[in-house]
Amino acid sequence: MKDKHQIRLSGSGGQGMITAGVILAEAAGVHDGKNVVQSQSYGPEARGGASKAEVIISDQEIFFPKATAIDILLAMTQEAWDRYSDDLREGGLAVVDSFYVKAAGRPNVHALPLSQSAREEVGIEIVANFIALAAIAELTGVVSKAALEKAMLARVPRGTEDKNRKALEIGYRLARGAKG
Amino acid sequence: MSADIRLLQGNEACAEGAIYAGCDFFGGYPITPSTEVAEEMARLLPRHGGKFIQMEDEIAGIATMLGAGAAGAKAMTATSGPGFSLMMELLGYGCMAEIPAVIVNVQRAGPSTGLPTKGAQADMMQARWGTHGDHPAIALCPSSVAESFSLTVKSFNLAERFRMPVQLMLDEFIGHLREKVTIPAPGELEVYTHPRPSVAPGEYRHFGDGTSVGGAYAAMGTGYRFNITGLTHDPMGFPTGRTDEIRWKMDRLRAKTDDHLPELVDVEREFLDDAEVVLFAYGGGARTAQEAVRLARARGIKAGLLRPRIVWPFPDQTVADALAKAKAMLVVELNQGQLIGEVRRVNQGGTKVVPVLRYDGEIITPDELMTAVEANR
Numbered sequence A: 001m002k003d004k005h006q007i008r009l010s011g012s013g014g015q016g017m018i019t020a021g022v023i024l025a026e027a028a029g030v031h032d033g034k035n036v037v038q039s040q041s042y043g044p045e046a047r048g049g050a051s052k053a054e055v056i057i058s059d060q061e062i063f064f065p066k067a068t069a070i071d072i073l074l075a076m077t078q079e080a081w082d083r084y085s086d087d088l089r090e091g092g093l094a095v096v097d098s099f100y101v102k103a104a105g106r107p108n109v110h111a112l113p114l115s116q117s118a119r120e121e122v123g124i125e126i127v128a129n130f131i132a133l134a135a136i137a138e139l140t141g142v143v144s145k146a147a148l149e150k151a152m153l154a155r156v157p158r159g160t161e162d163k164n165r166k167a168l169e170i171g172y173r174l175a176r177g178a179k180g
Numbered sequence B: 001m002s003a004d005i006r007l008l009q010g011n012e013a014c015a016e017g018a019i020y021a022g023c024d025f026f027g028g029y030p031i032t033p034s035t036e037v038a039e040e041m042a043r044l045l046p047r048h049g050g051k052f053i054q055m056e057d058e059i060a061g062i063a064t065m066l067g068a069g070a071a072g073a074k075a076m077t078a079t080s081g082p083g084f085s086l087m088m089e090l091l092g093y094g095c096m097a098e099i100p101a102v103i104v105n106v107q108r109a110g111p112s113t114g115l116p117t118k119g120a121q122a123d124m125m126q127a128r129w130g131t132h133g134d135h136p137a138i139a140l141c142p143s144s145v146a147e148s149f150s151l152t153v154k155s156f157n158l159a160e161r162f163r164m165p166v167q168l169m170l171d172e173f174i175g176h177l178r179e180k181v182t183i184p185a186p187g188e189l190e191v192y193t194h195p196r197p198s199v200a201p202g203e204y205r206h207f208g209d210g211t212s213v214g215g216a217y218a219a220m221g222t223g224y225r226f227n228i229t230g231l232t233h234d235p236m237g238f239p240t241g242r243t244d245e246i247r248w249k250m251d252r253l254r255a256k257t258d259d260h261l262p263e264l265v266d267v268e269r270e271f272l273d274d275a276e277v278v279l280f281a282y283g284g285g286a287r288t289a290q291e292a293v294r295l296a297r298a299r300g301i302k303a304g305l306l307r308p309r310i311v312w313p314f315p316d317q318t319v320a321d322a323l324a325k326a327k328a329m330l331v332v333e334l335n336q337g338q339l340i341g342e343v344r345r346v347n348q349g350g351t352k353v354v355p356v357l358r359y360d361g362e363i364i365t366p367d368e369l370m371t372a373v374e375a376n377r
Helices: A017-031 A078-087 A114-122 A125-140 A145-155 A161-179 B010-020 B035-048 B058-070 B081-097 B124-129 B145-162 B243-258 B283-298 B316-325 B340-346 B366-375
Strands: A004-012 A035-042 A050-058 A070-075 A088-097 A109-112 B004-009 B025-028 B051-054 B075-079 B101-109 B115-119 B165-171 B178-183 B267-270 B277-281 B303-308 B310-312 B328-333 B352-357
Touching (some): A004 A078, A017 A125, A017 A145, A017 B004, A078 A088, A088 A114, A088 A125, A109 A125, A114 A161, A125 A161, A145 A161, B004 B010, B010 B075, B010 B101, B010 B165, B010 B178, B025 B058, B035 B075, B051 B058, B075 B081, B081 B124, B145 B165, B277 B283, B283 B303, B303 B316, B352 B366
Parallel strands (some): A088 A109, B025 B051, B277 B328, B328 B352
Antiparallel strands (some): A004 A050, A035 A050, B101 B115, B267 B303
16 A cells, blocks of 8 residues: 555535544544644635545655645535546546536546435435545545544544444445445 | 644644643634634633633733733733734734733735635734834744644743743644644643742832843732833833933843844754755745655755744844855745745845745645746756
8 A cells, every 4th residue: 555645525515524534634643543634625604615625644754734646535516526536646536426426437436325325324414424434444445444433433422423333334335335 | 641642733732732831811802714722722721720711802802811911821812814913003012011922823815804714924024013113023933733732832931931922923724734743741841931029029120120031020919019001111110201211121122032042043954954955934834845855855956944933033044054055045935925035134145045935825835846946956
């Protein structure tokens, strides 16, 4: 496995991209012991508008903190895909929400029913971000599942643990299906 | 005990550093992108026996900070662009009345409302000259989340020792960046608290000889009588119009930094010994330079990095020494060119001084900086 991974999680404000970025960074950094930086970009509005979180995970010290050539891209909306898919490096991997995003014409794109599974199996769409994180973990191994669960449970409101754990399981399952 | 390792935002690390330094008062008004500093202080201060006050605006925020500082608290406030502008008059009051305190400015792009959620380093000259009148300035720029912690501690130490407001000039890039930080154990970093006077109250002079830097001074309300005012004053703090006393006061203020320059130099030097192309960078913008200097070395270019952590007072001698040995100095800033004026001021020889600037709310990329390095190798 290469020693530096540049990951961008993108969607619209309110979809939990920054929360997902923080949890991914905490999992890889604090629990898996890697070097991590996490940054974000968002507009002045609290809901809607483009939102992205970036995480760089490396065995080496990380100097420049922003992603320049994306290894792993998550796009939860068409706007996010249209805006960011060009930054995906050749050979990079993408996970997109199959309900909201049409991402034809690129290899290594996994269109998964992230929001749909969240609605149908968990009953709330808000956990789609955690389904996506689990799918990324399963597909890339960039973070360990144990670390991901630990970091997630430390950041979610008490009483929501079961729903969020279920989201991770859905993500792993969808990704295993995608791997074939 | 195992190490306390956490993923923290630069703003959160700043608040943690303040608590570590013994900060026991925060007065301010939240503003993006500094809000997390206030949020964390509101959460942490009550647990540590301190007080948090959210005021009606930034002017009131800095006023409470100065009041608390004069009353013996280790006090701070945090703001950004528009709030920093509002604080300028009372920053000068803090200098004149010689009150220790820490002002955090998490810089965003301006002028005016500008880009609230985007970063910049465009308040660097405001930190030096934003308040009117001749006055000393001490300002620090962290380049990482870990430094946001350690330089906040240092800011409090310098405020206590130099008995004046110190400015921690964060920027949105570092303020909102999350990195893994090992929280220092108690005692690992120096925490300085100024001594209290030992003379009898009747003999105490609040602005007396030896009280300016490193000396003992009293908190208001502890039995020592003195006056504080924004008017130019005598050693007891009472207004004066006497030219000898005016000169005494103004020289006293200037001497705070001018007579203690060696202890106010805090510069990171990387690969400078044989460097022909020197990158001068600070704060969030230095992250690009740290990457680029390594890329350049890998390409066989003799590049080095000069990164001041304390930017005011400007490290004249350190920069002059690097300029004397370099062919070119590339000044990396996230503004339209501010500290480059200082670099040009101290450049006595024929060294080329080249601006590498970005002011569109984004950070300079390593590729952009490498283009400039290649052009000046």
